[in-house]
Amino acid sequence: MIVEPIQCESGGVVPPDGYLRDLAAACAASGVLLVVDEVKSGMGKTGKMFACDFERVTPDVLLVGKSLGGGMMPIGAVMAKRKWWTKFGLSFAMTSSSGAGNRFACVAGLATLDVIHSEKLCSNAERQGQCLKQGLVGLCSTFPAALRGVTGRGLLLGLHTASRKVAYEIAAHCVRLGVLILPAFLDRTCLLIEPPLCINDAQTAAVLSALQHACDAVEPRHP
Numbered sequence: 001m002i003v004e005p006i007q008c009e010s011g012g013v014v015p016p017d018g019y020l021r022d023l024a025a026a027c028a029a030s031g032v033l034l035v036v037d038e039v040k041s042g043m044g045k046t047g048k049m050f051a052c053d054f055e056r057v058t059p060d061v062l063l064v065g066k067s068l069g070g071g072m073m074p075i076g077a078v079m080a081k082r083k084w085w086t087k088f089g090l091s092f093a094m095t096s097s098s099g100a101g102n103r104f105a106c107v108a109g110l111a112t113l114d115v116i117h118s119e120k121l122c123s124n125a126e127r128q129g130q131c132l133k134q135g136l137v138g139l140c141s142t143f144p145a146a147l148r149g150v151t152g153r154g155l156l157l158g159l160h161t162a163s164r165k166v167a168y169e170i171a172a173h174c175v176r177l178g179v180l181i182l183p184a185f186l187d188r189t190c191l192l193i194e195p196p197l198c199i200n201d202a203q204t205a206a207v208l209s210a211l212q213h214a215c216d217a218v219e220p221r222h223p
Contacts, residue, residue, distance in 0.1 A: 001032050005051035008040040011190035012151040012158030021055040033084070035061040039076070040156065043067040044116050044197050047126030047154035054153070060084055070112035071196070075105040121197035128199050129154035135208040136193070143215040146170070148189075157193040159211070164188045166218055173214035179207050 005020055007013040020036075027034040036059035041051040043064065048054060050062065061084065065076030099105075116122065133150055136159055140147040148160040161167040167183045171191060174181045184190045195207065 001027050002035040002037060004037045004041065005054075006041045006046065006153060006156060008156065008192070009185040009187075011160060011184045011187040012153075012156055012192065014151060014153060018055070020052055020057050024055075024057045024059070027060075033060045035059060035063065037063045039063055039065040043112070044122040044125050045154055045156045045194070046152075047122060047129055049116075049122055051153065067197075068109045068112060069105065070108055070115070073105045073108035075102070075109050077109070116197065119198070124199070125154045125197045128195070128201075128204050129157065131201075131204050132157060132193065132195075132207065135204075136211070139208070139211055139215060142212075143219045146215050146219040151190075152193075155193075155195050155197065155199065158184060158187075159191040159193055160187075161189050161191065167191050169218045170211070170214040173217050174210045177210040177213060179210040181211075 001023065003020070003023065005015075007015075024034050026032075034057075036050075036052050036057070038050050038052070042062075043049070043066075045051075045067065046054070052059060052062075058081075060081055062079045063076070064079070068077060069075040132155070133152075136150040136157065139159075140149055146162055146166050148162060151158040151160065161170065164183070167189050171181045171183065181191050181193060184192050193207070195203065199207075
């Protein structure tokens with residue numbers, strides 16, 4: 001069973017409380033491997049190191065990537081419980097990739113982990129994410145014709161709009177104001193807001209200000 005703890009490209013959709021925990025229990029009872037894809041939601045993005053930590057779930061296999069390289073180096077990793085590694089075996093066929101084990105990439109990944117821990121970036125993501133989410137909820141109340149709601153956790157948020165056109169117009173206005181926001185791949189009415197873990201108070205305020213200006217410009221044309 002392969003699952004994202006948050007469906008990122010569907011608009012930051014968070015499952016109901018207990019979903020992942022119940023799924024893990026069902027997989028264990030039936031002998032099915034639980035593979036959790038944290039390529040987008042992992043590495044502190046949600047306010048915890050991994051989104052499955054919210055339900056205290058340890059999957060059989062955990063997939064990470066993207067931000068593991070600190071934005072500088074492409075790298076991905078597969079982690080698994082020891083008993084499953086012994087089943088697979090570290091064979092040549094398993095590791096025969098031209099890019100596998102790249103020393104430079106691995107150094108970047110280890111440095112990224114050090115920075116996340118030493119600079120307490122998970123805590124920062126949680127705090128700034130709460131500020132962003134509160135601000136976005138306020139914008140939804142102020143611009144009910146353009147905005148429909150907010151989903152997600154930490155710094156992995158989805159701002160749902162009334163239509164694709166509204167989403168694209170808001171995104172275009174934000175880009176002109178220096179804030180890069182894009183619609184989700186699988187839900188073009190939803191704008192993904194995914195700032196870096198090191199975002200500070202002033203930058204969070206700038207994101208919300210840009211969105212407010214964008215909504216001011218867009219909503220009158222979409223009453």
